[in-house]
Amino acid sequence: xxxxxxxxxxxxxxxxxxxxxxxxxxxxxxxxxxxxxxxxxxxxxxxxxxxxxxxxxxxxxxxxxxxxxxxxxxxxxxxxxxxxxxxxxxxxxxxxxxxxxxxxxxxxxxxxxxxxxxxxxxxxxxxxxxxxxxxxxxxxxxxxxxxxxxxxxxxxxxxxxxxxxxxxxxxxxxxxxxxxxxxxxxxxxxxxxxxxxxxxxxxxxxxxxxxxxxxxxxxxxxxxxxxxxxxxxxxxxxxxxxxxxxxxxxxxxxxxxxxxxxxxxxxxxxxxxxxxxxxxxxxxxxxxxxxxxxxxxxxxxxxxxxxxxxxxxxxxxxxxxxxxxxxxxxxxxxxxxxxxxxxxxxxxxxxxxxxxxxxxxxxxxxxxxxxxxxxxxxxxxxxxxxxxxxxxxxxxxxxxxxxxxxxxxxxxxxxxxxxxxxxxxxxxxxxxxxxxxxxxxxxxxxxxxxxxxxxxxxxxxxxxxxxxxxxxxxxxxxxxxxxxxxxxxxxxxxxxxxxxxxxxxxxxxxxxxxxxxxxxxxxxxxxxxxxxxxxxxxxxxxxxxxxxxxxxxxxxxxxxxxxxxxxxxxxxxxxxxxxxxxxxxxxxxxxxxxxxxxxxxxxxxxxxxxxxxxxxxxxxxxxxxxxxxxxxxxxxxxxxxxxxxxxxxxxxxxxxxxxxxxxxxxxxxxxxxxxxxxxxxxxxxxxxxxxxxxxxxxxxxxxxxxxxxxxxxxxxxxxxxxxxxxxxxxxxxxxxxxxxxxxxxxxxxxxxxxxxxxxxxxxxxxxxxxxxxxxxxxxxxxxxxxxxxxxxxxxxxxxxxxxxxxxxxxxxxxxxxxxxxxxxxxxxxxxxxxxxxxxxxxxxxxxxxxxxxxxxxxxxxxx
Numbered sequence: 001x002x003x004x005x006x007x008x009x010x011x012x013x014x015x016x017x018x019x020x021x022x023x024x025x026x027x028x029x030x031x032x033x034x035x036x037x038x039x040x041x042x043x044x045x046x047x048x049x050x051x052x053x054x055x056x057x058x059x060x061x062x063x064x065x066x067x068x069x070x071x072x073x074x075x076x077x078x079x080x081x082x083x084x085x086x087x088x089x090x091x092x093x094x095x096x097x098x099x100x101x102x103x104x105x106x107x108x109x110x111x112x113x114x115x116x117x118x119x120x121x122x123x124x125x126x127x128x129x130x131x132x133x134x135x136x137x138x139x140x141x142x143x144x145x146x147x148x149x150x151x152x153x154x155x156x157x158x159x160x161x162x163x164x165x166x167x168x169x170x171x172x173x174x175x176x177x178x179x180x181x182x183x184x185x186x187x188x189x190x191x192x193x194x195x196x197x198x199x200x201x202x203x204x205x206x207x208x209x210x211x212x213x214x215x216x217x218x219x220x221x222x223x224x225x226x227x228x229x230x231x232x233x234x235x236x237x238x239x240x241x242x243x244x245x246x247x248x249x250x251x252x253x254x255x256x257x258x259x260x261x262x263x264x265x266x267x268x269x270x271x272x273x274x275x276x277x278x279x280x281x282x283x284x285x286x287x288x289x290x291x292x293x294x295x296x297x298x299x300x301x302x303x304x305x306x307x308x309x310x311x312x313x314x315x316x317x318x319x320x321x322x323x324x325x326x327x328x329x330x331x332x333x334x335x336x337x338x339x340x341x342x343x344x345x346x347x348x349x350x351x352x353x354x355x356x357x358x359x360x361x362x363x364x365x366x367x368x369x370x371x372x373x374x375x376x377x378x379x380x381x382x383x384x385x386x387x388x389x390x391x392x393x394x395x396x397x398x399x400x401x402x403x404x405x406x407x408x409x410x411x412x413x414x415x416x417x418x419x420x421x422x423x424x425x426x427x428x429x430x431x432x433x434x435x436x437x438x439x440x441x442x443x444x445x446x447x448x449x450x451x452x453x454x455x456x457x458x459x460x461x462x463x464x465x466x467x468x469x470x471x472x473x474x475x476x477x478x479x480x481x482x483x484x485x486x487x488x489x490x491x492x493x494x495x496x497x498x499x500x501x502x503x504x505x506x507x508x509x510x511x512x513x514x515x516x517x518x519x520x521x522x523x524x525x526x527x528x529x530x531x532x533x534x535x536x537x538x539x540x541x542x543x544x545x546x547x548x549x550x551x552x553x554x555x556x557x558x559x560x561x562x563x564x565x566x567x568x569x570x571x572x573x574x575x576x577x578x579x580x581x582x583x584x585x586x587x588x589x590x591x592x593x594x595x596x597x598x599x600x601x602x603x604x605x606x607x608x609x610x611x612x613x614x615x616x617x618x619x620x621x622x623x624x625x626x627x628x629x630x631x632x633x634x635x636x637x638x639x640x641x642x643x644x645x646x647x648x649x650x651x652x653x654x655x656x657x658x659x660x661x662x663x664x665x666x667x668x669x670x671x672x673x674x675x676x677x678x679x680x681x682x683x684x685x686x687x688x689x690x691x692x693x694x695x696x697x698x699x700x701x702x703x704x705x706x707x708x709x710x711x712x713x714x715x716x717x718x719x720x721x722x723x724x725x726x727x728x729x730x731x732x733x734x735x736x737x738x739x740x741x742x743x744x745x746x747x748x749x750x751x752x753x754x755x756x757x758x759x760x761x762x763x764x765x766x767x768x769x770x771x772x773x774x775x776x777x778x779x780x781x782x783x784x785x786x787x788x789x790x791x792x793x794x795x796x797x798x799x800x801x802x803x804x805x806x807x808x809x810x811x812x813x814x815x816x817x818x819x820x821x822x823x824x825x826x827x828x829x830x831x832x833x834x835x836x837x838x839x840x841x842x843x844x845x846x847x848x849x850x851x852x853x854x855x856x857x858x859x860x861x862x863x
Contacts, residue, residue, distance in 0.1 A: 050084045057111075057119030063126060064195055066102060071124065074100050085110070085118070101159045102127060127157045128188075131196035135170075137203040146201075149173050158188055158197050166201065174205050178247030180287075181206035210237045210246045212286035218275070218293040222267065227293075230263045231256040237286065248279075248287055264295065268328040270372075271296030299329040302371035308378040312349065317376075320346050329372050334362060338376075342420040350380065354413030356441065356449055357381030384414045387448035393455040397431050397485060398503040404530060405429060408451050414441070419451070424636050426455060429505070431485050433458045433787040434637045458787040460484040462830050480511040482830075488528075505529055517569075520547045531582070538583040538596070546575040550609060571609030571617070575737070577602040581627075592634045598627045602737070604676075604718075612717035613767055619670030623718065623737075627652045635688060639790040639825045640782055642696050647685040652719070654678055656709040676718050681705045682739075691779070700776040702800075704739060707770070720768030723802035724751040726835075726855040738768050743800045744837030744855050745817030750846045753803045753813070771809050774800030790825040798837070815841045819852070833857040 058079050060068035072078075075093035083089040090108065097106050105125040110118050133152050135143045150169045156162065167184045174182040183204040190197045214236050219227060228235075233252035235245070257274055264272030273294050280288040304323055306314045321337050338360050339347045350358035359379045366373040388410055394402050405425040407418040419439055427434035438454035462482040483500055486508045490501035507527040514520045525542035549569035583596030602623040610617035628651055635644035657675045683703045691697050708715050718737045727742025743751050752769060776798045783791040799814035821835030838852035 050086055052082050052084050053116060053118040055079055055081050055083060055120060056117045060122045060124060062124045066126060071097065101161065102157055126195060127159060128190045128195055128197035130154050130156050130158050130199060132198045135201045135203060146170060146173060163188065170201055170203060176249055176251060178208040178249055179205045180209040180248060207285050209248050210286050211235065211248050211289060212237055212282055213288045215290050216293060218295065221295050227260065230260045266330050266332055268298040268300065268330065269295050270299045270329055297370050299370050299372050301325060301327045301329055301374060303373045305375045306378060307375060311380055317346065320349050343417045348416050351414065351416035354383035354385060355380055356384040356414045382447055384447055384449045386410050386412050386414055387444055387450050390450060390452040392452065394457065396457045396503055401503065401505040414449055427637050430638060431460050432456060435785055478513045483508045518549050536585045540581040543578045548573040572607045573609050573611055574605045575602060593632045596629045600625045614669060614717055616669030616673060621673045621676050623654065623676040625652050625654055640785060640792055641688040642690050643688055645687040650682045652680040658710055658713040673716060676716060677709065677713065678716060678719055679707050679709065680719055694782050696780045698778040698780060702774040704772050715770050717767055720770060721772040721802055722749045722768045723772055723800060724749050726857050741772060741774060743774065743815065744798055744819055744835050745839030745852060746815060747846060750843055751800065751802050751815050753801060753808050769802035769804050771806060772800065772802040773811055793822045795820045815839065
């Protein structure tokens, strides 16, 4: 007869003595009902004579979501193991299961299975899983931010660790916002029926803790204002503080203290330290900070020696380093001179000659009073050549398009400068995210190096789409398509269409603009940046056709507002243009320079329409132009430049027809302008420099000059400058063969200085000027550098003017404005901008007093 016995093993007193007190009450260990030879209590609880048993069976019950076999393996036991009862092995198995954090309770039952054999069964109770998280005591927006910050995954097992980490993360979130006294209480509400739990996070933020006073002791050598300025995120409470509000954030405070010491180090105070700082909590929910400084002595360089240098003499190294005896000791500047200024630092001297393994270690050899002797220990290593180039991430762009921009080619000596230059060239292609271009030199055992470039494709094609109903003119709209990574050779290969053939770096642009039946523009252009595939010789071909009609009837002033249906135009104008250009990269003075030349032909056909307000309303004008442009571009990022510069100098020349014919005052305009004659010069320069952090300064200068070949011939109406407003060409303005220049804070086409200080008429303003100047200073700060939407804000100072003749030209007579704005660059739509400009100066007949206005731009940079 089989006996059924259930015992509590006294042997597990050992288990409970070893198990943490917090879990001890959650564990019950017992002996299950035997199915073989009956056991007595004495057999299992014989402490003086423990027995060994072989495990013949091992199971897990009670689980709903967890894998039983995986849990059994966590116990450390397996079938065939021999264990001692009573003994540590059984207690250890239960302890491991509980320490996994997956279970709330574990019971262990032993079933006798014969002489010296036993089967074990674990009965487990799983911890509940997270079903919902609710935040109480905070605003809706803060709840959304907390969900992103804490990142609690629903369905995850609720453990003490998760609860504690959540509590700490929520509190840290608000402490970092200045709520130092934040209290967080978390309650877990279980639902045993579904084995899940709801986590309720109750937050009591309290009030922001602001800084009442910051005082310094021991500050003697450095101005207090400079010290306070370095505490960028730790500011005293005062009226009117907007951009750097006073709130105490412990993390920012620690960073500010480190920046303060770094500032002292830059000034030569090598031993500067904050001996101690005290934070005093005031009763009015503010704190006071008392900081004791030890500035130490100011140090200077005395002798700079080198060791380990065999390739270059010490005199050459000193010239590159640029440190003179008596210079202020500045460790940060020293590091930049050693490694932090590509192309000009000491590391470039070696690494540009293949010495990849070069290393320089500055050692303070001697300190005598306020003087420091420095020894720079150099390890030159061996020259390394490039073995192979590895490309990763160019899923759309062909390898040869990337490779032709890479300046580190197999077989060449390793060059740090070429590595940095390649990174810049890949960024300016516009096909990859500039922030995610990775460069990884991989040294090989044979003394060579592989260079791995990692890129991430980004959308580069653009679409311009706008439309509406323009009342008396009917439909108004623009459709523009720009494919910046086109592949003409893959046109027959339909498998390469995504949705058009792409990957070869060619550019195709199509544009259609219509303003009812009054104004229409059709244009097409194609650019091959590497003609022949061997050198960066850019071939460009473009064609356009413009139609402009007017329906105005002088005998009926209201005719322009009436329906145009069925009416014939009273006047028309067409402009057909074609341009062919070829550009190439120069090697001298450096390879940032490019030279491009183009030939263009434009045919203007006027039919009963005096667009130029000079009595020229019927006739055909032909414009043959040769254009040459010298430019240099070294900016680091086309969407948001932080460094570098660009400038462009261009000249446009028509044949000097007046040298071969006589022009009389009685000559009709249609004869005088049958062949357009002028020479035109344009200069544009832009410079970028990081001020500090992410703040970037951009300074620009723009100039344009239009002239005739001799004094007998007046400057014609073509290619003049129109200044003012956003710089966008409005209805019909593209057809006028003019340069539209923006000047924020003033009306479109309004900035103009006429001859002899006369108030310019509307017609004169529309005709434009022959010389203009414009100067701009901008401060830019990025909000997002995501390639899908690059966003930055800016503030600007701007000044410019436009003159009708060189007699009136005065480069100091400028119309000034100030303002702020924002730019959004989206690959699909180009650059979108909005600005508010306040113009200070009057313009006779247009602007009687200082005033401001908003400007909107799309698809262009302000020039």
